Amino acid sequence: MIVYATHKGGRYLPMEESLKEQPEGRRGLYVNLTNRCNCACTFCLRQMKKMAEQSSLWLKREPTVEEVEAELDGVPWEYVKEVVFCGFGEPTERLEALIALLRYVKGMHPDIPTRVNTNGLGELEHGRVFASEFAGILDTVSISLNASNAARYLALTRAKFGEKSYEAMLAFAQHCKPYVPNVVLTIVDKVEGPDEIEKCRKICADRGLTLRVRAYEDS
Template identity: 80%
Template structure:
């Protein structure tokens, strides 16, 4: 699926089915543009290839920008409250296309908030600082913090850039602060215990960032 909605129990549903299940109320629109990721997190479904390919989010091929725009044009926008770029892979693996699509959403639906869910390694992946490109087109960036130190972060994420990924991720969050109104770091509940979560909260407080504890979903 290129665009989808989420429902209780970690279900990913096409919008038509989402509206049958829940005909009333507005919901988030998720935009899925790639399977590729520069992490292989131990708690992620995509690490189990046979399960990943059975997921409705697994793309047989990456959609073109035009194909994503056509999918967006067909959305029943009266039911949408936020547009979130978050699929089976890491959206910043397609940075230029991501920026183009964010511009498209803001041009066609300027009043809807936009969000990017990311591992925060886009600067390492693309070899440049690009947070300023988000100005005016991105309202929230949600970055996976995952751990309170570089060693534990690498153990969990197995990021292709090694332990330097941790500081790069935090630096990316700080780069976003002047350009993105809401910068949020996340950690997954049940993957780490309360002591580790407390340490993560302290790190975010020191850097003026917000931490959100995400519920673990195994579906």
């Protein structure tokens, strides 16, 4: 599934089905670009969640930019409150496609907010700083902080780049600040306890960043 909406119970539905179940109100429109990820997080639903074929986020192949644009063109935009690039893979793995599609959404629907959910390791993946390319097309970047130190972060994420991943993720957040209005770091409730969450809150406060505690989804 390339374009979908989320519903209670951890369900993902095509927009047509979403509107049948919930005909009123605006909702987030999610865009799934890839299965690829440079982390293998211990708590990730990729490894724990079974899905019916018709509602699976696993892609049989990566869609082209043109194919994603075609799906977006068919969306009832009057029901969309935000466009979120987030699937079961890491969206910055397909950086050029991500940038192109953010431009497309903002060009067609400039008043609708855009968001990218990312592990923040795209700079390591691509070997360059690219945050400036988000200027004017991305409203919020949500980055998975996950832990208060590099060793704990690596134990949780099993990032392919090793312990240097942690500081690279924090550097990416700082690089985004001049170009993205809302830079948010996240940690998952129940994966980490209150003490660890408070340490993460201080890290964000010291860097002028926002921390959001995400609800753990185990189904």
